[in-house]
Amino acid sequence: MERKMLPRVTIFSTMTVDGKIASKTGYSKLSCIHDLERLHRLRSSHDAVMVGANTVLVDDPQLTLRHVSGKQPTRIVVDALLKTPSRAKVYRQPPKTFIITFKGNVVEALKKYPGIEVIGVPYKFDDILDLEDALSRLYMNGIRTVLVEGGGYLNWTLFKLRLVDELRVTISPYVFGGNRVCLVSGDGFDGYVERAELLLRKIERCECGNEVHLVYDVKK
Numbered sequence: 597m598e599r600k601m602l603p604r605v606t607i608f609s610t611m612t613v614d615g616k617i618a619s620k621t622g623y624s625k626l627s628c629i630h631d632l633e634r635l636h637r638l639r640s641s642h643d644a645v646m647v648g649a650n651t652v653l654v655d656d657p658q659l660t661l662r663h664v665s666g667k668q669p670t671r672i673v674v675d676a677l678l679k680t681p682s683r684a685k686v687y688r689q690p691p692k693t694f695i696i697t698f699k700g701n702v703v704e705a706l707k708k709y710p711g712i713e714v715i716g717v718p719y720k721f722d723d724i725l726d727l728e729d730a731l732s733r734l735y736m737n738g739i740r741t742v743l744v745e746g747g748g749y750l751n752w753t754l755f756k757l758r759l760v761d762e763l764r765v766t767i768s769p770y771v772f773g774g775n776r777v778c779l780v781s782g783d784g785f786d787g788y789v790e791r792a793e794l795l796l797r798k799i800e801r802c803e804c805g806n807e808v809h810l811v812y813d814v815k816k
């Protein structure tokens with residue numbers, strides 16, 4: 597069987613020491629200014645940035661370059677049920693945005709989000725869209741590198757589908773506690789038969805002196 601050509605997928609996340617990417621009230625501003633610059637440098641070196649629907653609902657991010665100059669990456673929102681509002685910043689301002697949704701929702705998506713590119717794909721597992729299919733279609737649209745910026749559920753589905761090449765995580769000096777969204781949420785692996793295995797490639801002490809940035813390759 598011919599292997600599909602896929603973009604290289606890097607997940608970037610900033611989490612608390614106890615692995616949370618948001619607090620119980622949804623607060624998620626965990627990066628210092630140096631970490632924000634690191635994130636924006638990474639954005640500028642990727643063809644596209646990708647987020648899940650809840651991140652758009654909670655944070656309403658622009659996903660543009662502001663802390664460094666360079667080429668604005670294309671934005672990608674994974675929203676199977678089209679729950680993100682059409683007034684969200686990712687849909688209102690340039691650059692280009694793609695929505696990845698369930699194939700049965702394509703017609704509705706084209707109506708709800710005028711001017712936005714829509715990619716419809718089937719489900720691979722119960723609640724998980726076939727993001728391999730979506731990534732191969734993005735590759736055909738010239739996208740060779742994707743920076744995934746969360747949240748935890750999107751990160752989980754990409755690990756579950758074995759589509760992650762690199763994980764970059766900044767550990768921010770807070771503890772949030774509780775059972776809110778973590779770096780990789782969803783059902784989780786059993787840990788014995790199935791898990792994701794990583795190889796540590798780099799450890800950087802952040803310029804702020806109080807955060808650590810770790811870079812891992814994901815074993816395929």
Ligand SMILES: NC(=O)c1ccc[n+]([C@@H]2O[C@H](COP(=O)([O-])OP(=O)(O)OC[C@H]3O[C@@H](n4cnc5c(N)ncnc54)[C@H](OP(=O)(O)O)[C@@H]3O)[C@@H](O)[C@H]2O)c1
Pocket residue numbers: 608609610611616617618622623624626647648649650651652654655674675676677678679723724725726727745746747748749750751753754777781
């Ligand atoms: N600290 C950080 O670096 C950071 C970064 C990003 C986000 N966050 C925080 O994380 C929280 C959001 O994370 P989250 O885990 O709740 O949500 P999320 O991953 O942003 O979005 C989850 C939603 O996206 C859709 N989705 C994503 N992948 C899918 C797939 N493969 N198949 C089908 N649907 C898929 C589903 O929407 P449908 O219901 O439409 O199917 C799902 O309900 C927010 O509080 C945000 O502030 C923190």
